[in-house]
Amino acid sequence: MVGPSGAGKSTLLGLVNGAVAPTAGAVQVLGVDPAALRGRALRRLRARVGTVHQHLELVGQLRVVHNVNAGRLGSWPAGRAAWSLLRPQGVPEVLEALDRVGLAERVFDRTDRLSGGQRQRVAVARLLVQQPELVLADEPASALDPALADRVLGQLAGLVATGDRAMVASLHDPALALRHCTRVVGLVAGRVVLDAPAAELTVADLATFYGAPR
């Protein structure tokens, strides 16, 4: 998803994960309307959708292992969630996920001791543990240097490539969008103005979206 700031990219992602309620019309997420669900059923749907922002969703005061385990809070009962804060549960899976993002040795560090890029990778590890069917990424690379941004998107794309999954990402960098995505949708002022396979587009085609005066 590409578009100038204020085009409605974050709002669209919010509509999908239920953070924003539609004022008109209806939303279908994985075949269900989240507005029609309450309580446990809504939580079950949310557990199937994973969101990653610019590592702002992590709790700095918790150890990395808990922040990764938070990906399983949708399926864990409250008692197990509480006990895990005292004796970390499911550490092997956490370690495996952290190893895939290259942070296995930091598993028991406090999250606020990590750098911005490392935290971003912890957020990806949380998704790896959550195993969502739909990944929503709201400018996942904007706080990272180009090499790291490429790596993080590669990891997200790798997760989506396993099994029957999909990712919707809003991106600032046209090159990243073309390299890691299969389809590019351009939004301007809340309307779809472009929808094409990434293979048919070039960086120059997308430049207009980032240069648009706003």
Place this chain on the structure above:
Amino acid sequence: MTAVLDAPAPARPPLRRVRARWAWGLGTVVVVGWSLAGAGLFSGDVLNPAGRVQFGRFAGAALSPALDPAFLQVLAASVLVTVAYAVLGATLAVLLGALGAVLVARTTWGRRRLGWTLARGLLAVPRGLHEAVWGLLLVNVLGLDPWVGVLAIGLPYGAVTAKVFADLLDEVPRASHDALLAAGAGRVPAVLYGLLPPASGGLLSYSFYRLECAVRSAVVLGLIGAGGLGYQLSLSFSSLRWEQVWSCVYALAALCLLADVGGRAVRRRLAAPHTPGDRLARDRVLTAAVLTTLALVAWSWWYLAITPATLLTDRTRQQLTYVLGAAWPPDTDGDLVRSIGSRAVDTVQMSVIAIAVATAGAVLLAGAAARPAGRTGPGRRLTGALVRIGLLLLRAVPPPVWALVLLFVLLPGVLPGALALGVYTLGVLGRLAAEATEELDPRPRAALAALGAGPAAGWLYGVLPGATGPVLAFALYRWEVAVRDSVLVGLLGAGGLGALLASRVGAFDWAAVTSVLVAMVLLTLAVDLVGARARAALR
């Protein structure tokens, strides 16, 4: 990606617990258990079943406070007295604080550490004694004079204000101040242009906060006889006129709420003043607040009929010379020292139970008392408002009054005093904990909700980790306050060092009074030190 998946499982680094924190946690559990045992919770009766009827009558009067015109007139007059004491006391404190800040700021001393440490140590003495203790001492020097109330608030508050003002000045980034000095400005102009402007918001804001606190202290001084709302409350209480007691409590709560809301409004405005950029003008609300305060000072001076002459009469000088002469050297008799020791243990246990009760209650209520960030139903909003009003009532009633109420249902001893302090502190700590919860970054919790976490798990992972640090730090700070307040509860009979002090002052045994006062100051210093260490371990 798949290639990485096939790699051998990564080695598991050891889970290291932070040893200092575990030690502090274990120590806390032991100390709380020891305090509860000391209060007699595990040995013998603590409940007083006979008092249930009287308590029922007291509670029943809550809905029918006394509203007859004669009593309301008396009530209005005592409110005015309380306000006048608070205003004059706070003004004196701010004046003393401004002078004292110069004496204890690092800016003044520079690298001369010894002088700075001595000046700071000197401030600890007036700070370590509760306002009520000052009142008790001053009444023996000045007699029954309005100065007693004003000085009893002004002296200890002045010492605290001096410390805070100095810290505010020292925390300002030094670059602009040093640049002025380097450009050849004198020391005073450099401070006026480089340090005061960035610190002025904090200084004013803290002054208004002190005014709020002074209202509460003026009530407490009334309880020990200085007149005003507190005096009226204790009169009504001792004559068992429960309807009047509740009228006083409601008046008190309204006064505290007014001070609270007014102070917060001024402080919020100070953080973001409304001034036009194109011409020289001041923020109207702030100007009005400052002018109103000045008018209140003049009115209070007139209303309490205070004259500086009282402080300079021959009688005052003779009395002061006599008391000081009799008070030195302090009494170091073995019996007295032993008694001070055991009373100090009582005081510590009382404060520990109080903080344990208040912290537990604050953690339980913080979620309900915090204003939720998003949309919520009317039920949630109503619960929140009720909890907040309840907390306000808890902190509006001074701890000694809570002790008297609890004595209906509990047998006399350390426990009612401790619970009274605990209930009052819960009122303060509950609000602080709710504010700490409100100030947390909402995004982690929103992210947890978005991935399907339930309310309990969301609270455990999204709120608890962030709120624990600030709430425990507040609890430790309030513990230092509670040690001082437990002296006050003791003054009115709940045991501990306060009771000992009251009996020694009553017997005009000034040498023993000095010993007790020294013990109080040392105890406060020790608690400050332990609290500071514990806070450092939390960070």
